[in-house]
Amino acid sequence: MNIYDIAKEAGVSISTVSRVLNNKSNVKENTRRKVEAVLEKHDYRPSAIARGLVSSSMRTVAVLTVDIRVPHYARTAYTIEREFSRRGYEVMLCNTGGEMDETAKYLRVATEKNVDGIVLVGSVFNTICKVPEIQNLLGRIPMVLANGKVDAERSYSVLVDDGYGVGLAVDHLVKRGCQELYYLKDLDTVSAQLKCRGFLEAAERAGIKGGKRRVIETSMSLKGGMDAVEKLLQEGKKFDGVVCGEDITAAGAVKAIRRAGLKVPEDVAVTGYNNSEYARICEPPLTTVDNKPELVAMLSVQLLTSLIEETDAYSSCTIQPEIVPGGTA
């Protein structure tokens, strides 16, 4: 069933049907009703593909994340989807695993499908987009990086000051009297590096010596957090505060500290990062940092929408995280 069938049955031309379909004003009320009746009768839906071919837009945006199973990305992607849905766009979900190949593949598909815009969620894309192979896929389509930055035509950023965020955690620990701090670093993305630097700078400001010796590299998992703490204990390191780059590692750290018979926060204080459900499940609930994924998502959608529809002036911006008091620090 297409526009011709409708036209024939309503006894009008396809243009008139098209006009009715698109709520154009120049249709006689009588004709409009006649056409609408036929439309309703068949519960007719115009083909978005055919429309897309004409308007060269399918009202679709691609959202690339590393892995939607990571709660932080899930929250971001969720909000992006909801916001775009409100605005009449559908979202194509792309899990890249942080792989260059998958990213390239998806950018290619996005181009072929002529998506209206692209959102890259996560600072991995910061690094990935520098690869020449990816570089020449950029600039064709409006793009917003949520917590990333890339130098290309029509690419904008919504940044989160993660260094500042970790700094807040350090300040918080110092204020409650902690002196022997360690930082649990999990990944090696730009964001992870900024967090680490935020720790080092804040520690130095607070007069805490040791610098990089206070950074423990571990994996981004519950076990990663536990392992790191166990290592500290085994090595007989003195510590009264553990700053973590992720709630999940912080939860692991708390687990290991308490299993060792130490009290949190009395003996060792701990801070997480992300203000996730993980933080609340942890016992005691984590003191953590809210890096506001929903806000980042909203601003990203706003930015991309204005880019697509060429409405408002648009510019990149930066979000300041906030500390969320819990029971671990």
Added chain:
Amino acid sequence: MNIYDIAKEAGVSISTVSRVLNNKSNVKENTRRKVEAVLEKHDYRPSAIARGLVSSSMRTVAVLTVDIRVPHYARTAYTIEREFSRRGYEVMLCNTGGEMDETAKYLRVATEKNVDGIVLVGSVFNTICKVPEIQNLLGRIPMVLANGKVDAERSYSVLVDDGYGVGLAVDHLVKRGCQELYYLKDLDTVSAQLKCRGFLEAAERAGIKGGKRRVIETSMSLKGGMDAVEKLLQEGKKFDGVVCGEDITAAGAVKAIRRAGLKVPEDVAVTGYNNSEYARICEPPLTTVDNKPELVAMLSVQLLTSLIEETDAYSSCTIQPEIVPGGTA
């Protein structure tokens, strides 16, 4: 840049370019190379929209879930996306919030965009699809329900025996000597009802009296689990086992039990459901039930693919959950 530009520059007709693009065999090796050179030079990508208009397929499937932020759905959607990506399909992500309107809207969009197939994830759709307003949107497009069932043309199911799953948890508790069991019920979806019934039947089999009085309704959240346990304690109920319909409520239950000075599992044993990261963060880690979302997702994709491509014979199927021992039971 389109197929005409390429044809002109290569000095051939558009049919030949199309043949090269689609790896058809009837092209002289020489011509092929000539065309490929031009293709490469411009890094040409054919328009998926135009192709879609001809083939009436955009190689896209829609995945509807309640809320991608719920880990269980995130895992399912993730696997579905990865599997479809491997097969050359993109995924349109749809968060319906379990709302009828949103579901209807998305089914309509899916129809307009002529998606190749639809996956409905979660047993809410079981109920939602019964609404007449939704009913007449079904049957047009191949559909698979992950953990749901609906009576419509071209609709199939991958079911999870959640009643059996909760039964496993009850058996486990009974085996370790628990007699005073309670069940924490969180939602009111079909799946939640099946779980509840699974509890009641298994309890009765084990000779535990009380029936429905042993079911506590609460909200699906950490607080929901805590509230339920606090209520039991306040009412002075005797209990040595708490079976939960979700890991998150189980984590809340454990929290409340321990805060009351009771030991888990010695005084009160607890079981969760979903085998999620929540279960591992909980201290002690939850004994939980694995309802295998990844497997469900894989089978759903397989089923939908065979439906779309009309290859193998297809049929609905059912998954059996497994108990995962932890430290709470």
Added chain:
DNA sequence: CTGTTAGCGCTTTCAT
């Protein structure tokens, strides 16, 4: 206010 016509970029007969 309504109809005719020319595309949008591609695939696919049907000739040659």
Added chain:
DNA sequence: ATGAAAGCGCTAACAG
């Protein structure tokens, strides 16, 4: 092996 031409379902410019 290659090209010409029709058509997928729609929008929009133009004519009346």
